[in-house]
Amino acid sequence: MKGKQLYPYFFIYPALIVYLVLFICPTLFSFVYSFTDWNAYRDTIRFTGLDNFVKIVSNSDLMLSIGNTVLFAVVTSIGKNVLGMLLAVALCSRIGMKRLFRTVFFLPTVLSFIVVGVLFTALLHPEGFLNQFLGHVGLGWLQQEWLVDRNVVMFTVSFVDVWKGTGFHMIIFMAGLLAIPRDYGEAAQIDGANALQEFFRIKLPLMMQAVSVNIVLSLIAGFKVFEQVFVLTNGGPGYASSVLNSIAFQMFGDGRWGLGTAMNLVLFLLITAISFLTLTYFKRKEVDI
Amino acid sequence: MTTDTSSGAARNGLARLAKGKGKLLLEIVLAVAAFFYFFPILMMILGSFKSSMEAASFNKLWPEVWEFGNFRQVLSGDRILQALRNSVFISFLSIFLTIVLAAIASFVMARRKSGFSSGAYFLFIAGLVAPLMYIPTIKTLQFLSLMNTLTGLILVVVATNLPFAVFLFTGFIKGIPRELDESAFVDGFGTTRIFLHIILPLLTPVVTTQAILSLVGVWNDLSMPLFFLNDSSKWTLPMLVYNFISQYVRNWNLVYAFLIIVSLPVVVLFIFGQKHFVSGLMSGAVKG
Structure with a gap:
């Protein structure tokens, strides 16, 4: 067969081998190690069944980190998409300085988290610019210890991530908006639709x-x-403000590898379930232009 | 369009006036929003030109005395050049390997409709979603004696970058007519020559996209060096910043200067390659 001669499998092998050894295998191992007491202090590994998962469910700190992860994912997704959509609509209308605005809103996306982290540590310092600004404009009652107060900290971290990530989603929304043929909107306007109706309908x-x-x-x-x-x-x-991955990192440092891997596996299952659900939900809603 | 032209014209004129005012209002709102959005970066830029004393108090944005020596002082640090070398080495090698491995694999996966070919493709696509299992990966690297080596780190980076590259390249190659390969085959070209002379030149736009996107990702990455490198002589620039802060916590001016040095290569790339960046994001994301 010509396919065999022309498109040999050994072109796939190098990529597949690197990927299998360093991504797929560790993922498969995690299904095994999650059910063991694997740790730094003993040479033998014993199967302990669901022990690690029982530990996770009965430990309030670990459960808090799972809740924080879900909260963060939901809050940042809403923030980035709502803001990104508003900016995309604004930047697709007929205004001046579009390129400058787009650059400013996208710029944080290309910064490293270490840079973002240091900048916001300074800004959100109890005597930092944010609290000073709030004091100056008469909103002193809003001043917080942004990164220290237990009730606020998770929202602060989410806010910083929204600042960094909105530009990325804005660009994708702009692509979606620009792909809509112009006459659709014009037809709606002639039929008397206002801007909001035109947007939602x-x-x-x-x-x-x-x-x-x-x-x-x-x-x-x-x-x-x-x-x-x-x-x-x-x-x-x-x-x-701990989340699943930060606990996994901490468990790794503590040498509690089985439990850390179990936390990572919880993350894996959450992500797989969520992306499967959202993808099937949206599959039904998509319209071809 | 309208039968009553005079009232129609009046209505149009009013609508235009309202639109003009709305436009100005929108521009003002956007300008204010952009200023607040840019503020953290402005604070970093201005802060990097302050003296240590001035930078220590958070209440003034504008430097009273411009201090240009901060950058020189940061760059003369003993470990920064080493870290810069590591960052450049890791970024370039991992991007090069990702692109080469993904391009040749995608070429065959896009063309062959066998079970093995589509199985391999499915496996790669699953990696777009699945998170990296850090601890078992560390153990795998230890087993291969690659833990705490730049080679090991680069290979993990390649493995995690392959899914998106394969997705991007396979989609693109499927759009290149098969007849091109077949006529070249009839002319006596082998697979390697077909790939190098016919497919590869056509791949330029997706290769550029992939290179820019993964450069930003790899250059900025903190978690992989954190998990897979514990020897500080192998650290990348972002890791060194982390270490630098604990040392120079009272010298915010130097910290800001360091942050600018870390960000500059990617920001410059972004500003000059903005067209590729944006079009790449758009094609990659919306086609998916």
Whole structure:
């Protein structure tokens, strides 16, 4: 057969081998190690059944980190997509200085989390610019210890991530908006639709693909949260802002590898379930232009 | 369009006036939002030109005395050049390997409709979603004696970058007509020559996209060096910043200067390659 001669499998092998050994195998191992007491202090590994998962469920700090992960994923997804959509609509209308605005809103996306973390540690310092600004404009009652107060810290970390990530989602929404033929909107205007009706009845349904990509990508990225927390609070105070990956990192440092892997597996299952659900939900809503 | 032209014209004129005012209002709102959005970066830029004393108090944005020596002082640090070398080495090698491995694999996966070919493709696509299992990966690297080596780190980076690259390249190659390969085959070209002379030149736009996107990702990455490198001589720039802060916590001016040095290569790339960046994001994301 010509296929065999022309397209040999050994072109796939190098990529497949690297990927199998360093991504697929560790993923498969995690299914085994999650059910063991694997740790730094003993040479033998014993199967302990569901022990690790019982430990997770009965430990309030570990459960808090799972709740924080879900909260972060949901809050940042809403924030990035709502803001990103507003900016995309604004930047697709006939205004001046579009390029400058687009650059400013996208710029944080290309910064490292370490840079973002340091900048916001300074800004959100109790005597930092944010609290000073609030004091000056008469909103002193809003002043907080942004990264120290247990009730606020998770929202602060989410806010910083929204600042960094909105530009990315804005660009994808802009692509969706620009792909809609102009005469659709004009036809709606002639029929007497106002701007809001035009957006919700015409534009939004036609850009469902961009919406679904954005929501899936922001949820997946949100569940994988680690660096955001690591650079801003390192999970603190206490466990108030810890998330699944930061616990896995801490467990690794403590030599509790079985439990750490079990936490990572919980993350894996959460992400797989969420992306499967959102993808099938949006598949039904997409419209071809 | 309208039968009553005079009232129609009046209505149009009013609508245009309202639109003009709305446009100005929107521009003002966007300008204010952009200023607040840019504020953290502005604070970093201005802070990097302050003296240590001035930078220590958080209440003034504008430097009173411009101090240009901060950058020189940071760059003369003993470990920064080493870290810069590591960052450049890791970024370039891992991007090069990702692109080469993904391009040749995608070429065959896009063309062959066998069970093995589509099975391999499915496996790669699953990696777009699945998170990296850090602890078992560390153990795998230890087993291969690659833990705490730049080679090991680069291979993990390649493995995690392959899914998106394969997704991007396979989609693109499927759009290149098969007849091109077949006519070249009839002319006596082998697979390697077909790939190098016919497919590869056509791949330029997706290769550029992939290179820019993964450069930003790899250059900025903190978690992989954190998990897979514990020897500080192998650290990358972002890791060194982390270490630098604990040392120079009272010298915010130097910290800001360091942050600018870390960000500059990617920001410059972004500003000059903005067109590729944006079009790449759009094609990659919306086609998916």
